Amino acid sequence: MVKKSEDFDEWYNEIVEEAELCDKRYPIKGMNIWKPYGWEIAQNIDMLIRKEMKRTNHKEVYFPLLIPEKLFQKEAEHIKGFGTEVFWVTHAGDNELEERLLLRPTSETALYSIFSLWIRSHADLPLKTFQIVNTFRYETKMTKAFIRVREIHFFEAHTCHKDFEDAERQIKEDIEIANRFFSMLSLPCVFSKRPDWDKFAGAYYSIGIDILMPSKKTLQVASIHQYKQNFSIPFEIKYEDEDGSHKYCHQTTYGMSERVLGAIIGVHGDEKGIALPSSIAPIQVIIIPIIFRGKEQQVMQECEKVKEEVKKLGLRCSIDDREKTPGNKFYDWELKGVPLRIEIGPRDIEKNIITMVARDGIKKEIDRESLNQLSKEMEEYDARLFSSAKQFLNENIHRMDKLEERDGIIEVPWCGKEECGHEMEERTEMKSLGIPLEGEECDKACVICGGKGKYWLRLSKNY
Amino acid sequence: MVKKSEDFDEWYNEIVEEAELCDKRYPIKGMNIWKPYGWEIAQNIDMLIRKEMKRTNHKEVYFPLLIPEKLFQKEAEHIKGFGTEVFWVTHAGDNELEERLLLRPTSETALYSIFSLWIRSHADLPLKTFQIVNTFRYETKMTKAFIRVREIHFFEAHTCHKDFEDAERQIKEDIEIANRFFSMLSLPCVFSKRPDWDKFAGAYYSIGIDILMPSKKTLQVASIHQYKQNFSIPFEIKYEDEDGSHKYCHQTTYGMSERVLGAIIGVHGDEKGIALPSSIAPIQVIIIPIIFRGKEQQVMQECEKVKEEVKKLGLRCSIDDREKTPGNKFYDWELKGVPLRIEIGPRDIEKNIITMVARDGIKKEIDRESLNQLSKEMEEYDARLFSSAKQFLNENIHRMDKLEERDGIIEVPWCGKEECGHEMEERTEMKSLGIPLEGEECDKACVICGGKGKYWLRLSKNY
Numbered sequence: 001m002v003k004k005s006e007d008f009d010e011w012y013n014e015i016v017e018e019a020e021l022c023d024k025r026y027p028i029k030g031m032n033i034w035k036p037y038g039w040e041i042a043q044n045i046d047m048l049i050r051k052e053m054k055r056t057n058h059k060e061v062y063f064p065l066l067i068p069e070k071l072f073q074k075e076a077e078h079i080k081g082f083g084t085e086v087f088w089v090t091h092a093g094d095n096e097l098e099e100r101l102l103l104r105p106t107s108e109t110a111l112y113s114i115f116s117l118w119i120r121s122h123a124d125l126p127l128k129t130f131q132i133v134n135t136f137r138y139e140t141k142m143t144k145a146f147i148r149v150r151e152i153h154f155f156e157a158h159t160c161h162k163d164f165e166d167a168e169r170q171i172k173e174d175i176e177i178a179n180r181f182f183s184m185l186s187l188p189c190v191f192s193k194r195p196d197w198d199k200f201a202g203a204y205y206s207i208g209i210d211i212l213m214p215s216k217k218t219l220q221v222a223s224i225h226q227y228k229q230n231f232s233i234p235f236e237i238k239y240e241d242e243d244g245s246h247k248y249c250h251q252t253t254y255g256m257s258e259r260v261l262g263a264i265i266g267v268h269g270d271e272k273g274i275a276l277p278s279s280i281a282p283i284q285v286i287i288i289p290i291i292f293r294g295k296e297q298q299v300m301q302e303c304e305k306v307k308e309e310v311k312k313l314g315l316r317c318s319i320d321d322r323e324k325t326p327g328n329k330f331y332d333w334e335l336k337g338v339p340l341r342i343e344i345g346p347r348d349i350e351k352n353i354i355t356m357v358a359r360d361g362i363k364k365e366i367d368r369e370s371l372n373q374l375s376k377e378m379e380e381y382d383a384r385l386f387s388s389a390k391q392f393l394n395e396n397i398h399r400m401d402k403l404e405e406r407d408g409i410i411e412v413p414w415c416g417k418e419e420c421g422h423e424m425e426e427r428t429e430m431k432s433l434g435i436p437l438e439g440e441e442c443d444k445a446c447v448i449c450g451g452k453g454k455y456w457l458r459l460s461k462n463y
Numbered sequence: 464m465v466k467k468s469e470d471f472d473e474w475y476n477e478i479v480e481e482a483e484l485c486d487k488r489y490p491i492k493g494m495n496i497w498k499p500y501g502w503e504i505a506q507n508i509d510m511l512i513r514k515e516m517k518r519t520n521h522k523e524v525y526f527p528l529l530i531p532e533k534l535f536q537k538e539a540e541h542i543k544g545f546g547t548e549v550f551w552v553t554h555a556g557d558n559e560l561e562e563r564l565l566l567r568p569t570s571e572t573a574l575y576s577i578f579s580l581w582i583r584s585h586a587d588l589p590l591k592t593f594q595i596v597n598t599f600r601y602e603t604k605m606t607k608a609f610i611r612v613r614e615i616h617f618f619e620a621h622t623c624h625k626d627f628e629d630a631e632r633q634i635k636e637d638i639e640i641a642n643r644f645f646s647m648l649s650l651p652c653v654f655s656k657r658p659d660w661d662k663f664a665g666a667y668y669s670i671g672i673d674i675l676m677p678s679k680k681t682l683q684v685a686s687i688h689q690y691k692q693n694f695s696i697p698f699e700i701k702y703e704d705e706d707g708s709h710k711y712c713h714q715t716t717y718g719m720s721e722r723v724l725g726a727i728i729g730v731h732g733d734e735k736g737i738a739l740p741s742s743i744a745p746i747q748v749i750i751i752p753i754i755f756r757g758k759e760q761q762v763m764q765e766c767e768k769v770k771e772e773v774k775k776l777g778l779r780c781s782i783d784d785r786e787k788t789p790g791n792k793f794y795d796w797e798l799k800g801v802p803l804r805i806e807i808g809p810r811d812i813e814k815n816i817i818t819m820v821a822r823d824g825i826k827k828e829i830d831r832e833s834l835n836q837l838s839k840e841m842e843e844y845d846a847r848l849f850s851s852a853k854q855f856l857n858e859n860i861h862r863m864d865k866l867e868e869r870d871g872i873i874e875v876p877w878c879g880k881e882e883c884g885h886e887m888e889e890r891t892e893m894k895s896l897g898i899p900l901e902g903e904e905c906d907k908a909c910v911i912c913g914g915k916g917k918y919w920l921r922l923s924k925n926y
Contacts, residue, residue, distance in 0.1 A: 025580055026526070026527055026573075026577065027531055027576065028531060028564065031527035032527070033525070033577060034525035034526075035524060036522035036524055036592075039523055039524060059499035061498060061499055062497035062502050062505075064491060065597060065599075066491055066494060066550075068490055085556055086555070087529075087554070087564075088553065089550045089552050089553075089566070090551065090554060092549070092551065092601035093547040093548055094547060113490065114489065118486075140556075153525075
């Protein structure tokens, strides 16, 4: 296998299949098969965000996949943004359909015609919903597992509010949710308010959430959008206010895709394989029996006992009792990113210990009576993943007064004019990520026009 | 609302929206919106079958939705069966696709070209997989929520085996799984080996699993198929046997759809609403505070305490603290089918009891110290649902020597000839469900030709 340190993108392309996350041999470009291990991780990621949604009183719904063309065309910017990348259903059986249907690339237009029926009065607000669905985009660029695919496993939250302020409160909540969610995955991320020319099709403004990959290119894993009334007006999502007047809702969305898994693979993986944060690892603790002739039964019994005790701690634990050498088993589980490995052999039993090795190489002997230490060990492993990812990110964000080419993310003074932003993109061959959310002031001169800098504009190469 | 006892089908059509399971106003016929309550129930149903799959070592996968036309055409019977009811994607963006893609109506043809890559040797067998996905059928008949829809929430297990016998063992396991699954839902079901003219497109034989609805029409909720080598030959799913020879696999499938929910609504519901088996109820125990002026705090505190204790029993429990009268709350939760209701008022607190009312009307005072009795009460509630459903089924299966019109399911002697079967269907205006699995002999004369009866053929009107 290619080395991660030598050719990250090639390593990534190989590891997704080596670790049995997906199979790329399906005969349609960009549509891959989720293998059992990959799908279980995806479902664990879904459960994390579901928990956050429940905590914040969002309700899960499921809307149809197909969208009638007329609905899709109601918001002009939206169709401009997505029109060239949707799949069209034109026939059913032997008949041509009277109206073409499209496969959702995202579900605004499917949900909003119904939201207009669900919302009648201010008492119905805020309406907070989400769904986890398959979406479709006809990507013409090179596809890449989890990162650029044509059928996308997608999370999307959609909310309606009585006014702009309440929608802004929602955006703050979304940022908090994203922060919690990505820290559970030990992934440091960068929030940027996208420049106007790169906001979501139909949005008033967009916040992009980016992860810095080892290639020093950024990967947008999620986004949060303030729609204001851009959709509620064409879709007539109105409510009767307390004073009897009728008003259009303000709306927001928070979207996230299987790219989250792509980021986990990229950021935490190493030459041995992927490394999973414990929150989403299908197996958190793998027990490897170290068998010597004559001791099989004793070792296996001890393994079973330890497994039961570890499970009682609330950890997902399995024994690898396949007919393979311990070395081969180590290799397999490192490849698949299991957070903790426990080795149990006659010597461990004799010494009344277990030998624990974390996926990042930290090795410890743990007292047989102190198995509950494993929870702490797992937390520490997660924290180590997080801190080395943070360090990598910090080392690769460069705040500069001049426009110089650097790997990673650069932040340069910008006057706020679109043409200067474009000029920066062209000169650096980077894309603007946007400006920091904190709204920090910048008093240096714009690197293009020399005019008064208003913002620090972030740029990077990206996926 | 229409009465269930007076017009079941109309009651059904109304209750699915009244109980907030779905919204039928989406602008494409037969594609409904799953509302939060309905979707949560659907996910709980999915979890039940997932547990069964895990118990029997099936692995969950996710294959792409779109299938290239060429793949779909590999098995001749299959395309004959489904060809007239698939949705076709012909364009993407502004381009016409080189090859048409169809939305999976079921996933045989998507999975099997890849199974041929996954299976190399006898050591790879049996291969046991399943997926839970959205499938699509262009229904031309009248649609009905959960029962006849165009986007279907679908479960499908696909297995590959070294020989016919091992595939037969799988079918036995599937029957056991189905029995366990449907009893967890308190649904008695009827297994029939479908007549040849009604088997699944491409199957060697099919077993249908039918539920008798209150309209006395049957609803096929699931099916199990023996494919033999009908798909493995065109898809070249081969393995190297221990003796070095190359053989085609034998295959089976087990499919089940959101119709399961339709059956639950139909079979268990009553004039008050739906009635959920506890296994899938989003709320198993609802606590209604009975508030008298001046006692608010005391009652709410007691409700909170009881809720925590009930949760510790492993039951899903909520307090309804909305500003509504208890009567209105009773109405809402009966409509939504919550298994157990607990009422707590000052009098209950004084008497040191709680008042429990099961969804089917059984009322009990339970000692405050004996809350764990609730688990037993819930089991008994489930058992009562099951037993009244069984009674209804038993009363409506009629074994007869002559062909008479009867409501429900009839079983009549049949010589086994296709034309006699068709003749029965025509005369009764019923459809054949097939013959009992037990293979029980029949020594009466065929009701059509008078020849030697071989089987009891089941017939019914159906959905």
